[in-house]
Amino acid sequence: MAELMEVTEFDAFYNASNRRVLHQMYAMTGNLADAQECTQEAFARAWQRWKTVSQADNPEAWVRTVAWRIAASRWRKAKNAVTAMARHGTPENTAPPNPDHVALVTALRHIPEAQRRAIVLHHLVGMSVEEISTETGAPTGTIKARLSRGRSALAKLLTDDTSIATGGEQP
């Protein structure tokens, strides 16, 4: 009976939040396949620890944080592949159809991970600097700096398509 309740509760949570997390992870990773995989894996881990996660103030923040960690871990492992990617071009499945979106996700991928995360949490999720500080464990001053630098870098990249097209700093 208790297990059935847990299943019902988890399923409701999943159905209510999975598209939001997917959207946020897409903005953070710039890759639909990665976003799907990290989101699904994070929900799987949430189910493993559902008793704890369900009691958290914000289970969605837990899933988002874990999904981000999984993505960040993959980037670090894939670091060596980045050079090859720059040489051979981005794989087909990473290119979203809308050209404006291509420019935006490509620009996001060119700014440092921490800045990108802060940008998405603030400008997409709508979290305050204090809330981001709590979720990421970084001081508020650091979050402000990341937001400021991230916005400047994005603005520059979005008005300078050449630098994006020719590659540069990657996650």
Place this chain on the structure above:
Amino acid sequence: MTNNAEDPLHEQLDALRTDLTDVHMPGPHAARRRGARRTRNQVTGAVLAGVAAIAIGVIGTTQDGIFAAPEPVGPTQSPTPAPTDIPTVVPSPMPDEQQETGAELSEALMTADDISGDELTWTVSEEPNPAVECGPPINEAAVLDEAGIDFTADDGNGMMQHLIRTESETVAEELLDDIQDEMESCLPESPVEGEPWRYNVGGLENVGEEGWITSYSTDPADQDAPAPTVTLVRYADVVSVMVRTEPTRSNDGSLDLETPAQATARMCEVLFETTCVGQPEFDDGLGGDASTDDGDTGDGG
């Protein structure tokens, strides 16, 4: 939450939603199944290890003489590369050049001389150091061979290294990933109340073929709570797991990279007769702006 109504960047980011229209998510049952499979795999690994340990114990007891208990590994059993032996450039041997020497893993374990950075006196401990909260979990199903050593120093300082040989380089990569993932899941950045809190996490560069390091407090509210630093390094099919435990969170954000570098240099020299360590560097994923980030020590993301 802030009001994003007139934020152009919000509008741009929100518009990415249209790219997801045709993206299918498998549903909650798939997430539950995947979670259950993860749990099953972890339990199976632990049970297999337990069964193997019991079997070895039984055979060892009934056929005395076939299985001799290994001698405790001391700090002087293997050569000690001097710090100056570490070159500044990491040679990158191709996979087919990774010739194993046939040495036992126990011969490649770190020694007390490899532990750097303080004036503590380290001695080999016959007893394993106490496990730390959210410490590295080992999926025993991936283990082909293993060896470990524990050191203690005054005032509750502890150091442990575990060397694990797997069936292949791929399995070693997966093992390192699994340990890292499990630890990262165990240590979220505090959206869950009461969870431990980390203050360093990132890549360990120029040490082995891949490396990862994290420091955390087992109780952020208590400065006297033990503060472990966990380092994972892989070279070829061998994974090295190192855990250094300090009795309090005295760590000021600086990281001891020399100890894992020394230990890894020894491992590669003994097991592969190669040099696999350059100038160790910590990569917190922040690029060049970490030092100017208002004292941020890096959270890896």
